[in-house]
Amino acid sequence: MDPLSGTGWTVSPPVGDTLWIRAEEQSSPSGVRRRATELAERIGFAGERLGQVQLAATEAATNLVKHASDGEVALSIVRDGTAALLQLVCVDRGPGMADPARSRLDGFSTSGTLGIGLGTIERLADQSGLYSVPGTGTVTFARFRQPGTGPGGTPPFAGLTRPLDGETECGDAFAVREVDGVVYALLCDGLGHGPLAARAAQEAVRAITAAALPARPADLLQLVHRRLAPTRGGAVAVAVVDRAARRVGYAGLGNVAGWIVGDGRRQGMISTPGIAGHQARSFREQSYELPPHASVVLHSDGLTDRWNPADRPGLFHRDPLLVAAALMRDAGVRHDDRSVLAVAA
Structure with a gap:
């Protein structure tokens, strides 16, 4: 294999490219949406695709406010030297999900509200994931690739x-x-x-x-x-x-x-x-x-x-x-x- 150097590395985001935002108040979803918009626009999101990022960020933060405790959202621009993606991570400390697969279905809710959040995020994102343990909490993520960069793969x-x-x-x-x-x-x-x-x-x-x-x-x-x-x-x-x-x-x-x-x-x-x-x-x-x-x-x-x-x-x-x-x-x-x-x- 020929020696390689320089590009191709994924590195931790610098100051301004990553934000941790608490999501516990009724006003939190609007704040998360605003910061997600700022990061997404920085790497070329616009029009319909920007609107999809905004919707996913709003739904993610709304889920934390309604269903979780100690909820937080991490928003990051992740670069690999040639392209970038917007990454949204949500973590909370409870109550977790007894049936994560069912919780991703539209119409399912544990709070009496319209359960569209998780299913919507999964459809809008290029990649997404969920892990939950009852009594411990839930972790979710969504990745949105930079417009014009193609489908790409999932790094290990x-x-x-x-x-x-x-x-x-x-x-x-x-x-x-x-x-x-x-x-x-x-x-x-x-x-x-x-x-x-x-x-x-x-x-x-x-x-x-x-x-x-x-x-x-x-x-x-x-x-x-x-x-x-x-x-x-x-x-x-x-x-x-x-x-x-x-x-x-x-x-x-x-x-x-x-x-x-x-x-x-x-x-x-x-x-x-x-x-x-x-x-x-x-x-x-x-x-x-x-x-x-x-x-x-x-x-x-x-x-x-x-x-x-x-x-x-x-x-x-x-x-x-x-x-x-x-x-x-x-x-x-x-x-x-x-x-x-x-x-x-």
Whole structure:
């Protein structure tokens, strides 16, 4: 395979390209609609297709206000270097759905209102998904491709970032791409939070997106380490997921968590102590077997590692965006920047 560099990477959205909006008040749907319109227009949505995005955003937020508690909407522009899409993610903490498939049918409602929201969103979006556990809550997503970019495919990965409350810049960042069935994934947690942490994380992204591929995880980690020297540094993990060979190569420095998750169990991947850019005695690389229908998950220490896959039946067989969103909701309880990157095997 010829060396590759530059384009083709999906990276965490910069400031202004991602928004987290609480949806608990009667006025929330109009606010979500307005912000979705702003992001959609920025990447070329207009006319009828813009109206469909507006309708989906309104329905999604209305569902949260009517049926959920602690509802939130994440709106993002997701770019892969050549195209973009508008991504809408909804999370809540209850009451969940006993029959998610039935809840997607027009006319079904648990509140006595006209149940058209979920079915409408599914028809309007280019891609959508839903995961729900009774008593825990529901996660949904919808993706709308940039006009004029063609049908595209569904990538086997997805990530989410969220800054510390009160901050506008997130000190966590990720970068991911697939090359000939092999997924290269990086997650960086810049030391501390705020603009200086964000600068470190973005330098890590720039380093890996400029690297020639194929490459080993330890070599990519070493490139990132050198690039972060002028910054405050951070914790970094690099995973190379070979889906055909059923193997994961992994190299980590610091306290980014790496997991292989499937069949109600998880296996931790080993990182070495240190701070990328400043303290690194070695760049150790480990290789792990990748079970069928598993997921590879990287997350920053803004999420606790005390989550149990057995409490989320079937989640890790689903779209990686559902995995990332559910973990962000359930484990993202620490007062810090938060990020999750999931890769489907």
